Each structure stands twice: as structure tokens, then as C-alpha cells.
Amino acid sequence: MITPDLESGVKVWHLVKNHDHGDQKEGDRGSKMVSEIYLTRLLATKGTLQKFVDDLFETLFSTVHRGSALPLAIKYMFDFLDEQADRHSIHDTDVRHTWKSNCLPLRFWVNVIKNPQFVFDIHKGSITDACLSVVAQTFMDSCSTSEHRLGKDSPSNKLLYAKDIPSYKNWVERYYADIAKLPAISDQDMNAYLAEQSRLHATEFNMLSALNEIYSYVSKYSEELIGALEQDEQARRQRLAYKVEHLINAMSIES
Template sequence: MITPDLESGTKLWHLVKNQDQDQREGDRGSKMVSEIYLTRLLATKGTLQKFVDDLFETIFSTAHRGSVLPLAIKYMFDFLDEQADKHSITDQDNPHFVFDIHKSGITDACLSVVAQTFMDSCSTSEHKLGKDSPSNKLLYAKDIPNYKSWVERFYYDISRMPAISDQDMSAYLAEQSRLHLSQFNRMSALHHIYTYIAKYKDQILTALQKDDQSRRQRLASQLEQVMDTMGLAS
């Protein structure tokens, strides 16, 4: 609220009225604003529907419009399945998402709606929605069953793909590194890895000391040497 003119008694508002107004007037105004925003949300959703569908179809496809699923995706899923069996993990959690880019406020809000829809599509539980449910869930409620079917097909298709050997994976990563050599800052990447390792140093060292192959290669002691060197440099 803009500071009122004490002499004239006039009060000015910027978009939102002050809370000391009549409650009924405030409720009526809020309802009117909500209806306006809902209409705009639905109109915007209709405009963007094809792009959201294309995004989800691309993500949840092992072969989409001539693009073959990268080996790293199959390798990662097999690794996660292997770790789940190794540690007797049977529960199914929703995937997490990371947008490692700078986003303006309006872009972040729009992406949050898409991200929420993405998570709901990957969820194994049913969401009961009502009139009091948040608009970002209601907006794509009718589309979720269709997206869920894409997710189920995606996991099924990946499970039927042939396993990727360590040699093939190493060759794939080497080729990707060669193709994108000029697009990444190696020192920046190493710094991010170091920051992560420094945060979980004790857990990583413990895991390396328990693993037979890591012990044979003395990875724990080599990591400690790297950490000590970096500590002196900083």
C-alpha cells in the first residue's frame, strides 16, 4: 500500500487493497481475481499443451523421431536396479529434478507447474484432487493418466533393452567427451566435483574402504591425498 495522505485521508493501493477493508468486499475481490487468473491459466495451458506433450513424449520414449536413447540412460537405470537389489531397496520414490540454470521469477513459476506435472506422472500413488487443491495440480489433472501410461511404457521398454557393458559405456563417454571438448570448462567441473566430495568426504572414504576393488586400487588413500592437496591450495 502506498503511504496514505494524512491531510486528505485518501488511501491509494497498488494492485492489492489493504486488509482493513470490509471482509466481504475482500472475498468478492479475491474470487473475481481467482476467476480471471483461472481463465488465463486455462487459455495459456491450451496454447502450451502441444509443447508440454512433446516434452514428455521425448523424455518418456526410448526411441523418439529417429533419436535413439543414449547409452548412459540405460546404463544408469541398470546401475540403480543393481544397487536397489544389493541394498534390498524395494520402495518406489518419485524422481527428483534439478534445473541448474538461472531462471526469472515468471519462468521459474511456469517450470514449477511442468515439474509438478512431471512428478505426478511418475508417482505410483493416486492423487485425490478437490476444489481446494492447488491450481498447478488441477491444471493438468486430466492429462496425468495419459502421461502415466507413457512412464510405464518407458520403464518397460528400458527393462527389455540389452545391458550396456562397462567397455561400451567407457567408449561412449570418451566419444562424448571428444565431441563436446570445447563446450565445457574442465576446471569448473573439477571444482564442483571437489565441492561435492568435500561435503561427503567421510561417507565416500568409508565406502571406498569397504569395497574390495577400491581397496586394491588404493582409491581411499589417493582421494585423501587429493583432498589434502586441495586443502593446501585453498
């Protein structure tokens, strides 16, 4: 808030007006709008933001509209999921689709959409949070393989983008298909990529803290991990089960 002009008695507000009463909730406009006005404003706001939502979804679900090449890690991870599905004879395309959605869009992008303050130095008010929740819900519905049956009692945030979601679903399916068609990433290229990323961000993370978190996970599931490493042929050649067991024993010794 800018300091009020005492001579004219006029208060100048910055972006939003602070509430005069402490018991009034943030974002409460003081009076309820009638449903007709609310619906009209809701549709008008959607129309204003439609291009930005479309641009966001097209950028996230496209291998060519990113402004840069698709990260190697995404291709490598999706190929790994397809390989695991083949290994376990899982031929249901919905299962493969859900795995990929849970790994990237629903695990990462929804969190960024819902919480822009993680990326930008901004304050997220309750009104902004409510609007972003609608976009995030639409994003999640677009990644789903199930049909959304809507009726007159469905919430407005579901009805608002009901006609757009089929198109967004096609974008998601096309995105996964386009990634599957890209050339496979070799282990050597992936290792080189990870080494380069580690070098670029070497001073930005606490390595000991990260290792401690990994150790907590390893010690909790030590039997399952050691058993899996003993069954894997490549892990047996590198004696990974013995190394993990030795590491757990060494870390568990009180010093």
C-alpha cells in the same frame, strides 16, 4: 518498443506493451477479470497448448520418439539404480521409480521446462513463468507414485491437468519399463561413450574449476569416501583409498 510515430501520435508496441507506471507489476493487467471469464480463458489456453504439452511429455518419456537413440548414460544410470536396489534388497517398485524420477526428470527436465532461458535466447516474463510453472507442476505430478486427491479448494493449476495426469503417469511407468528391457551397457562401452563426449566438448568447460568442485566435495566427506573405498573389493585392488588419501594430503599442503 518501436519508436512512436510523432505525426500520427500512434505508438506501435513490439510483442508486449511496456507499463506506463513504474509501480505497476509486470503482468498486471490493471483490472481483475471475473472468475467466469478467467476460467473460460484458462480452459481455452489449455486446449490450445494441449498438443504441445502432450508432444513434450511423449518425447521425454519415450525411447523411440526422441529423433535419436536413447543416451547410453540414461540406461547405464537406471541399471545402476536397479542393481543397488537388488543389492540392498529393496523390492518396493515405488522406491525404484522415485530414484529414477529424482535422477532425471525431476533433477534435469523440470529445470529446463521451468527455465527455457537456460536453453534458448529468450526473455521469460512473469506470465510465461506462471504458465511454465503449471506445466512443470504437471510434469512433477506425473512422476509421482502417490495419488493426488483433489477437491473444490485445490489450486487451479492442479485441477487443470487432473484428468491428464493418469495417462502421463502411465507414460512414465512405460518409459522406465522400456529402458529396463534394453540391452545392458558394458563398462567398456560406457567408458568409450564418455571419452567421445569428452573429446567433443573438450574446449567448452573449465576442467580445473570442475576438479576444484570435486575436491571440495571429496575433502568434506573424506572419511566416508575412504571408508567406502576400503570396503569395496575392486577399489582395494586399485588402491583407490590410498590414492584419494594421498591426493587430499597433497592438496591440503599450503604452497
